[in-house]
Amino acid sequence: MKKIIIATKNKGKAKEFTEFFSAYGIQVLSLLDLSKNIPDIEETGTTFEENAALKAEQISALFEIPVLADDSGLVVDALEGEPGVYSARYAGKEKNDKANVDKVLTNMIGIPVEKRTARFVCVLAVAAPGEKTILNRGVCEGTIAIEPKGENGFGYDPIFIPHNYVKSMAELTPAEKSEISHRKNAIVQLDAWIQKL
Numbered sequence: 771m772k773k774i775i776i777a778t779k780n781k782g783k784a785k786e787f788t789e790f791f792s793a794y795g796i797q798v799l800s801l802l803d804l805s806k807n808i809p810d811i812e813e814t815g816t817t818f819e820e821n822a823a824l825k826a827e828q829i830s831a832l833f834e835i836p837v838l839a840d841d842s843g844l845v846v847d848a849l850e851g852e853p854g855v856y857s858a859r860y861a862g863k864e865k866n867d868k869a870n871v872d873k874v875l876t877n878m879i880g881i882p883v884e885k886r887t888a889r890f891v892c893v894l895a896v897a898a899p900g901e902k903t904i905l906n907r908g909v910c911e912g913t914i915a916i917e918p919k920g921e922n923g924f925g926y927d928p929i930f931i932p933h934n935y936v937k938s939m940a941e942l943t944p945a946e947k948s949e950i951s952h953r954k955n956a957i958v959q960l961d962a963w964i965q966k967l
């Protein structure tokens with residue numbers, strides 16, 4: 771079975787990529803699956819593109835094969851784009867999803883429904899030795915809920931209500947989320963590259 775390394779240590783992402791790539795008959799290996807203890811990559815970029823490229827290029831250089839990386843996050847208009855590229859660490863370097871969610875909800879107290887617009891952004895970078903890094907951005911528009919709902923997904927899913935939905939992303943099934951997510955909207959742009967793997 772063909773394999774691809776995804777330069778992530780995020781279990782939620784790894785699960786979603788495994789499902790996406792299984793449709794192509796490709797096995798996904800995240801950094802959590804590799805025996806080699808890969809040090810955390812410092813995300814010094816100020817954009818999702820910079821961080822995705824940084825992660826893909828560092829891991830591709832280490833293994834000398836093509837590597838995919840995902841930098842993603844939640845962009846909230848009323849918070850001037852926060853948490854953005856700091857989504858994983860919004861409430862601290864522990865990367866605690868519940869603390870991150872609570873911090874967004876606290877910062878959104880008093881913001882009326884019509885001003886709770888937000889979007890998930892996912893940038894996928896494909897880096898390969900000696901080749902120019904490919905970058906693709908996928909977006910999912912929605913609003914920030916008043917309170918968390920649902921057990922599925924990860925991160926901010928419990929407080930993100932996709933446009934044209936009443937349920938939160940975390941109340942959707944994984945299959946429903948994979949139809950509309952920012953990650954899916956980024957992956958579909960890589961279809962030609964994946965077919966050539």
Ligand SMILES: O=c1[nH]c(=O)c2ncn([C@@H]3O[C@H](COP(=O)(O)OP(=O)(O)OP(=O)(O)O)[C@@H](O)[C@H]3O)c2[nH]1
Pocket residue numbers: 777778779780783813840841842843844857858859870890923924925926927928951953
């Ligand atoms: O509710 C969510 N549903 C999603 O579908 C989603 N995608 C990303 N995120 C949030 O954005 C951070 C990414 O930060 P990030 O790209 O730096 O990843 P990470 O640090 O968690 O792992 P890595 O891939 O860098 O190893 C994550 O931690 C999450 O908080 C999501 N939240």
Ligand SMILES: [Mg+2]
Pocket residue numbers: 813858
């Ligand atoms: Mg990260």
